[in-house]
Amino acid sequence: MAGRPRVVIVGGGFGGLAAAKALAHAPVDVLLVDRTNHHLFQPLLYQVATAGLAPGDIAAPIRQILRAQKNATVMMAEATGVDAGARELLVQVPERGEVRLAYDFLVLATGVAQSYFGRDDFARFAPGLKTLEHATSVRARILGAFERAETLERPAARRDLLTVVLVGAGPTGVEMAGAIAELARATLAEDFRRVDPKSARVVLVEAGPRVLPTFHESLAAKVHARLERMGVEIRVGRPVEQIDERGVVVDGERIEAGVVLWTAGVKPSPAAAWLGAATDRAGRVSVEPDLSVPGRPEIFVVGDVAAKLQEGAPLPGVAQVAIQGGRYVGRTIARRVAGRPAPPPFRYRDKGNLAVVGRNYAVLERGRLRLSGWLAWLLWATIHIGYLAEFNNKLLVFTQWVWSYFTWQRGSRLILGRH
């Protein structure tokens, strides 16, 4: 294998995997580095957090996904820096300390973490939703609040515990609100003797002027109305000022809450710092039209951590941007290795936007097409099962969903870990 160009990819999310797969037939050696052993299907993470799916249903070992791609090697290790001059990626390996991995091409697909806009002290009380550990911890908090409420005598104390505040009304906040409302009103309805789960409060707080800011106004209004019909209290244009053990302060109003979740913002991983590269105001790496780093044509940045403008607007942080970017970069590298001319600049093709609100209701927009209701929900379910297919998880999710749909039950109501 000596002499074959070496492509090192950091991150086994949508972008990194797409890049690796696009190189399947290229005469290169691919090394994919991730700090976890699994690819996570993030669009369904909210279902793990609300006990609908199990962690294993939406995650698959990266090396299992790439097992048949013989030019690809997978390494579970934490990337910590780039020595761009020496063309080496720095990683921490458990038994060996820092190891340098030489590359001819480097693809950074390291994604984003939750951002608390400088209030990192909020993180303790209001976890985000970016990893499986987040999801199982959120699940334990929600189910644990009901369990603790059942042991309390005073109705007021029970009511405080059974208040869930969701900070941020993007797709994740909206999907969480719908799922928690359903969990309380249907799934848990008969399971308690002292607590009435139906009395649980779900409060969705958004600093901006409306829910689903990236969707068309008419769809956002429909989702707003749908959530209110499900009993969700919505506060838009109201910033969160304080979060502590007992609840939140929203625009001067104190809300006692047993569970607070934070999906209000993201910050890019430190790829830009590794490169010493220019960034946009959000900290994402500014890239060339071919997604390479200015002055470093052998380094590419894809997905949420890249700042790429198209028609003057930055590309959104969604799975499709990462998938298409990863695939483009993989093909670009393959062409360069083959001595073929560079491809035209990367162009994102918008496949549309989807958000789901409980069962039987979703909103979908694609170009001028706007759809809401049951048909959009069916499309949502079909598309997600379809994308899961390549990760071997289709059968399990489908079984769970069909079972849940008819029984109103949720199959993964575990409280694990310390309590």
Add this chain to the structure above:
Amino acid sequence: MAGRPRVVIVGGGFGGLAAAKALAHAPVDVLLVDRTNHHLFQPLLYQVATAGLAPGDIAAPIRQILRAQKNATVMMAEATGVDAGARELLVQVPERGEVRLAYDFLVLATGVAQSYFGRDDFARFAPGLKTLEHATSVRARILGAFERAETLERPAARRDLLTVVLVGAGPTGVEMAGAIAELARATLAEDFRRVDPKSARVVLVEAGPRVLPTFHESLAAKVHARLERMGVEIRVGRPVEQIDERGVVVDGERIEAGVVLWTAGVKPSPAAAWLGAATDRAGRVSVEPDLSVPGRPEIFVVGDVAAKLQEGAPLPGVAQVAIQGGRYVGRTIARRVAGRPAPPPFRYRDKGNLAVVGRNYAVLERGRLRLSGWLAWLLWATIHIGYLAEFNNKLLVFTQWVWSYFTWQRGSRLILGRH
């Protein structure tokens, strides 16, 4: 509901649940207390530890199991003692501290924990297999050893990491050995580039003279031979003298190992200490023929934590003893409340013993019937699916098993938590 006799049950395992269900139609109020929110189907725990099943597949919320039983209330709390004079159970409740729960009848079904025979310092290096947290931690250790080995250059270091030592060759040790051998030889075979998973060593160590000491000698010999054909190294009659970060010392021989598991012994939970009751040498509560505590006819002890002799031999710590004991106690309480005469003494009816060794092979004995091979394996699978049925988990496990059987894959290969 005032005035109805109050039955408090501690433990939502096989024994506690059976007692609660046997009281479904009795004019009593049942309160079931458990420190977790779920009933755990322990016989399949080794499959979670070896990535075959997900935690949620073999666990169901206790309150979901009892949702339709209107005289039953479930409380998630940690029992800490019994005030037998006042007829009160002491529990720790998160928001309220110590709470006293009055009872007219008390059923203790608190089970056992792993015992290290005085060497509790081993626990850090060699976890047991009694809870879901154990199982996911063992899973992370096994999969993590392969991941770390893939990053190492030296073949000897890789070989040490890829050695799994199982201490204790009862059913759990035997089942783990078979499952890990299969995981390495089949499931992971194609997934690594540097490591050859087939070269992984599985060493089964037993201080006693043979594997499966509770089974007939002829079946134990068959299982021994089967495991050896699968590549498992077996050391019987060899006590473990030392366990540390790097491996074990067995009868003077040092074995470097990346993973060590302990299933060599159990110790009863502290129910005896709560009661100040007499125990057998293992610390289990000595009970009357009706499973009540001597001098305390209103307190019953069932399952692994009870010391009950039958034909001179103590009953084994298996699910069937707990289920039959719990059901007997529930019926006894119902009769007493109804003013009917006491039932005849508890008598365990042996439904047989089963152990499984990888796919297609199990051993079964029931009275004089002894069976080994594929038919026993099919019976094993059928019986386990059947028992899971009442916990709503049948469909998921069945789907997983059929999928795994034909693909040789395992659906739950996640490394979660700190690494």
